[in-house]
Amino acid sequence: MSEPVISMRGVRAELGSRTVLRGIDLTVLRGEVVALLGANGSGKSTAVRTVIGQVPVAEGEIELFGTPRRRFRDWRRLGYVPQRTTAAGGVPATVTEVVTSGRLSRTRLGILRKADHAAIRRALDLVGMADRAKDSVNALSGGQHQRVLIARALASEPELLVMDEPMAGVDLASQEVLAQTLREQVAAGTTVLLVLHELGPLEPLIDRAVVLRDGCVTHDGPPPKAVGQHALPGHDHVHPHAAPGAEPLRTGLLS
Amino acid sequence: MEILDYAFMQRALLAAVLVGITAPAIGIYLVQRRQALMGDGIGHVAMTGVGLGFMLSWSPVWMATLVSVVGAVLMELIRWYGKTRGDIALAMLFYGGMAGGVMLINLAPGGTNANLMSFLFGSLSTVSQEDITAICVLAAFVIVMTLALRRQLFAVSQDEEFARVTGLPVRALNLLTAVTAAVTVTVAMRVVGLLLVSALMVVPVAAAQQLSRSFAATFAIAVAIGVSVTVGGTVTSYYEDVPPGATIVLLAIAAFMVLTALATPLARRRARALELAAGDPAECVLPEAGAKVADERVPASRGSTDGLGV
Numbered sequence: 001m002s003e004p005v006i007s008m009r010g011v012r013a014e015l016g017s018r019t020v021l022r023g024i025d026l027t028v029l030r031g032e033v034v035a036l037l038g039a040n041g042s043g044k045s046t047a048v049r050t051v052i053g054q055v056p057v058a059e060g061e062i063e064l065f066g067t068p069r070r071r072f073r074d075w076r077r078l079g080y081v082p083q084r085t086t087a088a089g090g091v092p093a094t095v096t097e098v099v100t101s102g103r104l105s106r107t108r109l110g111i112l113r114k115a116d117h118a119a120i121r122r123a124l125d126l127v128g129m130a131d132r133a134k135d136s137v138n139a140l141s142g143g144q145h146q147r148v149l150i151a152r153a154l155a156s157e158p159e160l161l162v163m164d165e166p167m168a169g170v171d172l173a174s175q176e177v178l179a180q181t182l183r184e185q186v187a188a189g190t191t192v193l194l195v196l197h198e199l200g201p202l203e204p205l206i207d208r209a210v211v212l213r214d215g216c217v218t219h220d221g222p223p224p225k226a227v228g229q230h231a232l233p234g235h236d237h238v239h240p241h242a243a244p245g246a247e248p249l250r251t252g253l254l255s
Numbered sequence: 256m257e258i259l260d261y262a263f264m265q266r267a268l269l270a271a272v273l274v275g276i277t278a279p280a281i282g283i284y285l286v287q288r289r290q291a292l293m294g295d296g297i298g299h300v301a302m303t304g305v306g307l308g309f310m311l312s313w314s315p316v317w318m319a320t321l322v323s324v325v326g327a328v329l330m331e332l333i334r335w336y337g338k339t340r341g342d343i344a345l346a347m348l349f350y351g352g353m354a355g356g357v358m359l360i361n362l363a364p365g366g367t368n369a370n371l372m373s374f375l376f377g378s379l380s381t382v383s384q385e386d387i388t389a390i391c392v393l394a395a396f397v398i399v400m401t402l403a404l405r406r407q408l409f410a411v412s413q414d415e416e417f418a419r420v421t422g423l424p425v426r427a428l429n430l431l432t433a434v435t436a437a438v439t440v441t442v443a444m445r446v447v448g449l450l451l452v453s454a455l456m457v458v459p460v461a462a463a464q465q466l467s468r469s470f471a472a473t474f475a476i477a478v479a480i481g482v483s484v485t486v487g488g489t490v491t492s493y494y495e496d497v498p499p500g501a502t503i504v505l506l507a508i509a510a511f512m513v514l515t516a517l518a519t520p521l522a523r524r525r526a527r528a529l530e531l532a533a534g535d536p537a538e539c540v541l542p543e544a545g546a547k548v549a550d551e552r553v554p555a556s557r558g559s560t561d562g563l564g565v
Binding site: 052053054073075076078080082084087089090091092093094097098100101102104105107110112134135136138139152156 | 283286287288289291404405406407409410412413414416417418419420421422423460464467468469470471472473526
C-alpha cells in the first residue's frame, strides 16, 4: 500500500519564458486520493501536465509507477481527464465513439475485442451514461460532457486517474454523480490525483490536499477547512437544487 | 448509356468515383480537427509540382504528389515547431507554391497558362491512361489508411492531448493525415482542379453532419454525397459542356443546402423524442400554480444519484 505511484522531486517547469513551477515535491502513494488546490495561475494544471508528459520539465525528476517519466510507456495504467468544457470535436460523434478512444491503449492496432466492448460499456455504466451511449455528444449538457470525459479515462481500466478540474462548470447534481463514480473507483483501489478549484462533494474522498501558490507547495496534508468569509457562521451557500431541510452544502472555496 | 462508349469518359467516371470516395474520407478528419482549409493549402503547393512536371517532362500527377507530400509534411512541422506566427509561415508556403507553379509552367518548353487551367479547375477529357493508373494507386492508399486507422485518426483528431496520453503515436498519425490529404489532393486534381479540391473534402462532410449523430454515419453519408456529386457533375459536364470541377462543387453546395433545410425538422423531432424519454414535463410549471406537481416531478427526474435528466 505504500509504493509511490507518482513521485515528483524538485520539479521546475516553464511555459514560454515564465517559470510556472519553482521546485515542486509531490508523492502520491498507491490507493491515495490527492487533491491539488490553489488559485488560478498557481501552477496546478501545469503540475499535472508535467506528470503526464504534456509540459516539459526544466529541472527535477518525475517517476510514474517507479519508472522515470521519460522512459514510461505503459500508458494503459493511467487514465487522464483533461480540462475541457466539451467532449465534442468538429464532426458529430456518439458518446460510445468518444469513450472508445480511451480504450485504444489496451488494443493492438485499434482492433476491438469482446473484452474491449465490455470495458467501454462498463465505463459508461460507471458514470451513468449507458442510456445515452448512442446519442451525439453535441446534445449533452456540461455535466454530461464531463461524465463522458471521465468514462473515456476509465475505459482503459487504469490504476491511476489524473483529472484536471473535472468539476468545472458542472452542476451540483452531476457533481454528486461524479463523486459517486470516483468513490467506487477509489474503493476498488484506484489512485487519484485531481486538480480542484473547490472541494465540493468530493471532500469526504480526499485523503490529502496539496495547495500550490505561485508554483510552490504551501500546504501538504489533510484537506484544509474552509477559511475566511466562507467559514463564518451563517455563511450558507444557497443552491437551488438543495432539497428543503437538507444540511448546508460544503463548498469549501479555497482560493 | 452511350456515355460509357468513350474511353475518355470511362476514365473520367472512374476518376470521379475515386475522388468522391477519397476526398470526404480524409476531409472528415481535417474537419474534425478544425483544419478544414488544409486541403486548400496543399492544393496551392501542388501547383509547383505540376509546374515541375511540365518543366522536366515528367508526369505532372506524380510530380504534384511528391511536391504536395513535401509541402504537407512542412506544414505539419510548422505546426509543431512554429512559435507565434505559424500562420505567416503557412501563407508563405501556400502562395509561394502557387507562384512557383505559374512561373515554372511559363518557363517550361511549350508550356502556357492554358495548360495550367486544366489543373486549376479540372478537365475530364484530358485524363490520360497514365493519370488513371496513378489515381487508382493513390486512391487505394487513401482508402486503406482512412479505414484501417479510423479509430486512431478519430482519437487524434478529436482530442490530440488525450491521444498522446493514451500512448498513441500522435506525431506519426499527424504526418500520415497530412500525407494522405496531400495524396488526395493529387487524386482529385484532374477531376475538380486544385483550386476546388478543398471544397470536396469539406462540403460533403458539412452536409452529412446535418443528418448524422455519429462519426461512422457522418463518414458513410459524406462518402455517399461525395460519389453522387462527382458522378453527377461528370455526367452533367459531358452533356451540357460545362466545366466539371465547378459543376461538382456547386452540386455539393446544393446538397448541403437541401440537407440543411431537411435537418431542422428532423432535429426538432429528435429533441422532442429525447425530452419524452427523459421524462421532463412538456411545459414549464410555475411554482405558485403547481407547486405540488413540480415537487413531485422535478426531484424524480433530477435526483442527484440516478443520473437521469441532469
